[in-house]
Amino acid sequence: MNPSKIHLALVAAGSCLALSAPAFADAQSEQIKLLEERLEASVQQIEKLSARLSELERKGKSAPAGAAAASAPTQTQAQSQTQTQTQTIAALQDSVNQLAEGLGRHGTDTGLPVHGFADVGAAWSAGDDPIKLRGFNGGTLDLYLTPQFGDRVKGLVEIALEYGSDGGPLAVDMERLQLGYTVSDALTVWLGRFHTPFGLWNTSFHHGANLQTSITRPRFVDFEDKGGIIPAHSVGVWGSGKTALGGGRLTYDAYVSNGPRIVGATLDFGAYTDNSANKMGGFNLGYQPGGKLAGLAVGVHAFGSTVTAYDKASAAINDTRLRMTGAYLGYDEHDWEIIGETYQFANVNLGDNSRHASRASFLQLGRTVMAWTPFVRFENAALDPADNYFRSQASGRPYRRNAVGARYALDAKSSFKLELSNTRESAVDLIDDSGAIAPFTARSYRRGAFQYSVAF
Secondary structure, X not given: OOHHHHHHHHHHXXXXXXXXXXXXXXXXHHHHHHHHHHHHHHHHHHHHHHHHHHHHHHHHHHOOHHHHHHHHHHHHHHHHHHHHHHHHHHHHHHHHHHHHHHHHHHHHOOOXXXXXXXXXXEEEEEEOOOOOOEEEEOOEEEEEEOOEOOOOEEEEEEEEEEOOOXXXXXXXXXXXXXXXXXXXXXXXXXXXXXXXXXXXXXXXXXOOHHHOOOOOOOHHHOOHHHOOOOOOEEEEEEEEEEEEEOOEEEEEEEEEEOOOEEEOOEEEOOOOOOOOOOOEEEEEEEEEOOHHHOOEEEEEEEEEEEEEEEOOOOOEEEXXXXXXXXXXXXXXXXXXXXXXXXXXXXXEEOOOOEEEEEEEEEEEEEEOEOOEEEEEEEEEEEOOOOOHHHHOOOOOOOEEXXXXXXXXXXXXXXXEEEEEEEEEEOOEEEEOOOOOEEEEOOXXXXXXXXXXXXXX
């Protein structure tokens, strides 16, 4: 074997090792190191033998016949040593190649990628704000994973770490844990904990703050632990898909989940189990046209369940048959961002079979100019004060809110935002966490907030 080829093989093997070794164990790294040392020594030895053989061959050509015959054993001996050494090097090289190949396999297995979002900021409030905001906050660290187990089996995991407005200890929440099976291009079936597929906001924006233009979500579709009054999360089975229709595509969702309940004046969607046989069912049907209307999304949604309210001692207070129907519209094209949703409630207090109609809606408009996206949002929740579903929740108060702000995109994965809002809440008699009537007076307050958010 030519010494230069041996050097090339050694360099190639060494390069492969250098690229893949960090991913393997120390024991194998030590073994490779010893093999490399033996290879290097062997290369040096064969270079000496090759040089000696070349010298003997040169002398053999110029020597007399007798001398050549006398030198033949010496040449034969050198050739034999060279052949033996070459075989040894080939065996060592095979060992190095095998180890390098194993390390390469380990090196390509990078594990499951972890992505996420983080935000920090500050907020201030004035007036009768029930949450007095006076400074800086650490925001939310949101981590998500999207494991893929094959062509059809997949998953989504989202974990959020954050402090609550009460200043309590750090909360760690499994926001989403869903495993899916793709039946066809038109249908995926999910099982686990997921964002309830109503409207556009709850299906488009999760706990990663950098995804949405505004700092806050519309109040009545906020997350349950932040004052939301409809179940933003569900635990159950959910079918989702889309199919081509009329130059665009039809989207559809249908789900059955644990029935929500109200515990201590806070909505509980049944993260661990259901407290009764009353499941929640719903659907979301939308259409996204193509052509000149590309970027538009319209649809209808609905859900229903029977909801029991409990006091802080776990005693039942009342039962409500919850029924919601509504519609939504969104547009995200040509630097415009428009999203509007409406919710109509036709609830029944099962204690006296009284019927109560309520409605809630919001509209957010935004326009991107270079790196800036200024926006404005209008919210209105006209909730029947005698509806037990709303009056049993601490946040179930009729209100109006106007918000204005701007998002500045520092780059594709980071931004900072400003937001100002003004809120007016109506007077109403609520049911507190002990089951007693608690009069709530009208109030008005303003909030200002700054947020710096990143994605990774």
